[in-house]
Amino acid sequence: MSVHEDGDHFGLVSDDGSYGTALWLRWRGSDEPELLVLPDCPVAAPGPDGEGCCLFVDHAKQHTWEDTPEEVLCTT
Template identity: 70%
Template sequence: MSAHEDGDHYGLLDDLEYGTALWFRWGGTDAELVVLPDCPVAGPGPDREGCCLFADHAEQHTWGDTVEEISCTS
C-alpha cells in the first residue's frame, strides 16, 4: 500500500476463494485477521491486470505506486 503514518495498516497473508483474501490488519495496539473482498478495479493498458489490494482501500491502486510492471502473483 502507499506509505502512510495514520490509520490501519494491512499485510496480505493468503488468497482464499475467488475474489477474497486473508489480511492481517493492525493499528495502534489492535491487530486482527480479516477476510476482505478483492479490489474490483482493472488497471490501465492492454493487460488490464487487477489491483492487488482489497475493495475500498485508501489511496492508489497497486499499479499507481510503480513505473515498472509487477505481477500480483510473483
C-alpha cells in the first residue's frame, strides 16, 4: 500500500480461498490489530489484459497496478 504516517494501516494475512475476499490485519498507531475478511478490489488496469488490483474494496490511494515507488506483490 502507499506509504502513510497516520490513519489505518493494513497488512495482508492470507487469501482465504473464498472467491473475492482475503484476510487482512488493520491497526492504527499502537492499537491492537484487528483481523478482518475484506472483499477484493474489483478494479482492473485498462486494456484487454488488465491486471487486477491486489487490495481490498475502498482502499486508499492508487491501485497496485498503478505506478508506485515500491514493487507490490500479490499472493497467489
